[in-house]
Each structure stands twice: as C-alpha cells, then as structure tokens.
Amino acid sequence: MTHDDIWRALDALAAEHGLSASGLARKAGLDATAFNPSKRVGADGRSRWPSTESLAKVLSATGTGMAEFAALVTGMPALSRSGRQPSARRIPLIGLAQAGGEGYFDDGGYPVGGGWDEISIPEIGDPNAYALEISGESMEPVFRDGDIVIVSPAAPLRRGDRVVVRTQMGEVMAKELKRQSARRIDLRSLNPAHPDYAFDLSEITWMHRIVWATQ
Incomplete structure (x- = not known):
C-alpha cells in the first residue's frame, strides 16, 4: 500500500458520491483544502498520509465501511453497505x-x-x-x-x-x-x-x- 493508493481511493470515493476532493472534505466537516494536491506532499517533498481522523470522518460522512474503502485502495469496486459484493x-x-x-x-x-x-x-x-x-x-x-x-x-x-x-x-x-x-x-x-x-x-x-x- 502506498501514499498514492490511499489518495487515489479518496478521489475514487469522492467520484462515486459525485463530489470533488474538496467537496468530500467539506462533507466530512473538514477544511475544503484538506485533500488538495498541495496537502498530499510535505514541505520536504515527501508524500504525506491523510490523517486517521480525516479518514474516519470521511468514512462516517459517506456511510462507507473499512472493507469498502480497502476495496477502493486496491483499485477494485467498492463493496456494498452489507459487506457483500454488489449485484451484477x-x-x-x-x-x-x-x-x-x-x-x-x-x-x-x-x-x-x-x-x-x-x-x-x-x-x-x-x-x-x-x-x-x-x-x-x-x-x-x-x-x-x-x-x-x-x-x-x-x-x-x-x-x-x-x-x-x-x-x-x-x-x-x-x-x-x-x-x-x-x-x-x-x-x-x-x-x-x-x-x-x-x-x-x-x-x-x-x-x-x-x-x-x-x-
């Protein structure tokens, strides 16, 4: 798992809800710039992880489970709310x-x-x-x-x-x-x-x- 995998999963989650990265941050009660590209890299040029608190708020705001988010991290479609694969x-x-x-x-x-x-x-x-x-x-x-x-x-x-x-x-x-x-x-x-x-x-x-x- 890499930094890009996590950020890409957040972007995919935003897209699935018809939101931009900024819109997803606002929906989660975060600063609108929290997921901006500039926030994904530190001042030293190294990639940054989103905070655990930010992820928890995003998952709560979108009703997304950890299994669903893990599926997005691997590039797979998100699982359904019940934890089963969605209907075909x-x-x-x-x-x-x-x-x-x-x-x-x-x-x-x-x-x-x-x-x-x-x-x-x-x-x-x-x-x-x-x-x-x-x-x-x-x-x-x-x-x-x-x-x-x-x-x-x-x-x-x-x-x-x-x-x-x-x-x-x-x-x-x-x-x-x-x-x-x-x-x-x-x-x-x-x-x-x-x-x-x-x-x-x-x-x-x-x-x-x-x-x-x-x-």
Missing part, C-alpha cells in the same frame, strides 16, 4: 482492437452505438463504465490475451494509473500514465518489449482509467 450489472464490451474504429465512442469518450456486446460485472459507481477485451501480447505480463479490463471515464487519474488512451489518429492503447503536464502526457508500455510514448494533449481524444480486470 451489465456494461458494454468490445475488443481493444475494435475500439479504434468509428462509431463506438462519442466525442467525450463514452460508449455509443449498437456494435457493443455486454458483460456482467459487480456494480461500480460510473454509469458510463465499459469493458475492453485484450488481444495479443503487447500488454503482457500485466494483461494477457483474453483478459477483460473495466474502464471508468469518471475515475480520477494519477501518475502510475493504468489507462486506456485514444489518439486523434484513432489509435487506442492501454498504458501506464507515467507523467502528465499541462501540455503533454508520457505513457509507459506495460510490456517492456514495447516502446514508451509521449503525446501533446492536443493529440489525445480521451484518456480513461482502468479500474478492474478479470484474469
């Missing part, structure tokens, strides 16, 4: 190789059109989540041929996240977000035999976080 829902599914074709996504990167199959998964908070089936070996050893990844357009993005990116040229790829600035993104290939990529933001149509994988 069906989301759109296509192959990663198909995803670069026209007619599958709208301008915002949300799945559209009638060419999608469907898959049943545990409930996650994003109503626009979709699934991609991996083909080939370009993402080994992280994802293998036939694995299915669940992608959330609403999930917040941080360095180190595994993401699906679509370029203006129509290419769709699954990578790790290595770095993002105001103008560029750097992507690390999951398979070390394949090259890393760097793009100007103007070259990217959308970038969504992989939140779960079936393997």
